[in-house]
Amino acid sequence: MQIPVRIVLVETSHPGNIGAAARAMKTMGLSDLALVRPQAFPSEEATARASGAADLLERASVHETLTDAIADCGFVVGTSARARAVEWPTVEPRECAARVLDAIDAENRAAIVFGPEHSGLTNEALARCAVHVQIPTHPEFSSLNLGMAVQVLCYELRLAALERGRRAPEPDGESARAAPGFAHARPRLATAAELESFHDHLERVLVESGFLREDHPRQLKLKLRRIFQRAALDRNEVDILRGVLTSLDPSRLGPERSRS
């Protein structure tokens, strides 16, 4: 069984960790690796650490921005090592795996995003995610290696996929299905790119209305974003919300009404 979930590594410093991540993915039946501004790639060290998983490195996509790497994904999970200023729905790896498998089907893709080794994902990157996942490390030593974190999450994905396979066995067995666990049709989730357009639209309208000020809007924007990211909007819902925004946009009413 292949699990169609993208692993996104953002600004990885050590190429060995990219190789270790590829190997970890392949042992658990994942193959879609995306790299955002890797410090060194391709690299001999990555290939050596990938061992028999060098094919994943060859097929890996490389991106300039996280936005680009997750553009076609409907469900994006961010890995987080610590509590953040703005609270976000946070799950453990087991629940994360269940949520991801719930989200994917022929129409909907999912990604799990890992930050740089030393600093983790920025708040801005985490704000692109529907949920955050936190591996429950020991509070006195939470320095989990990047490759190890990829291994743990891919392991949980495989366990969850195998468990679903046991509950609803496929006639062709292990290798048969691309997206495990789906019985009924679901609406297509909005992709990350569609959500970004929506958030841009929302921000434009709210700056226009005076609700967001250009001097200190950061925390407020983040809280707004959380609401919609957490909702895991489908495409139709995004269309509706954009219709709402368009209808409310002060700039449509002419200069005399805006910033009232």
Next chain:
Amino acid sequence: MQIPVRIVLVETSHPGNIGAAARAMKTMGLSDLALVRPQAFPSEEATARASGAADLLERASVHETLTDAIADCGFVVGTSARARAVEWPTVEPRECAARVLDAIDAENRAAIVFGPEHSGLTNEALARCAVHVQIPTHPEFSSLNLGMAVQVLCYELRLAALERGRRAPEPDGESARAAPGFAHARPRLATAAELESFHDHLERVLVESGFLREDHPRQLKLKLRRIFQRAALDRNEVDILRGVLTSLDPSRLGPERSRS
């Protein structure tokens, strides 16, 4: 919460993997590392890969034999990547963690044993274990790195320990208890050293009796061993069985009765 389970690495080739294992253990609250004939130790590479977990390497015990490394343990788990000639009780990591936590308390120690990178544990080493654990890798690429395997098993131990902590919270919280999850007293399990003495005794008596022949006794001995390993004998039971053996030993009856 510290989890008092020993991780035993047998004949590790790459010192980097020893360091990675130490780091993996420490992130999950384990600290008892034992090495059997490591190819290179201590080693700068191990220390570098251990990152903040070099203290585990400093305190690691080094042994000439597996028997020595697990001598004081009552419950020993062997990691296995593939099916073996002789069947053994085999569990997945989640059940393994539950079994290990069930086994440990102030009187009983447990160990999880990992073999060399390329070959895994020998059948002889696996025969020292009460259960085998297999991480459910993808059948087409099961080449899990040693450090990753340690990470996955320690992660499952920590989840299981946290779960037990939630069900029966301790007044002092996270850091309070050494052996998680025990409510009632249990008999002390026989240590691996006591079991070895028992198996030696059993073999001696059965060779004496003619049941085991010195030319081809291997498979048969293994099957016998499995029975008693799987039973997870306590010390009193071992004493009883040794009493049985002594009582049946043909050599006690004089030379005219033995090998009859």
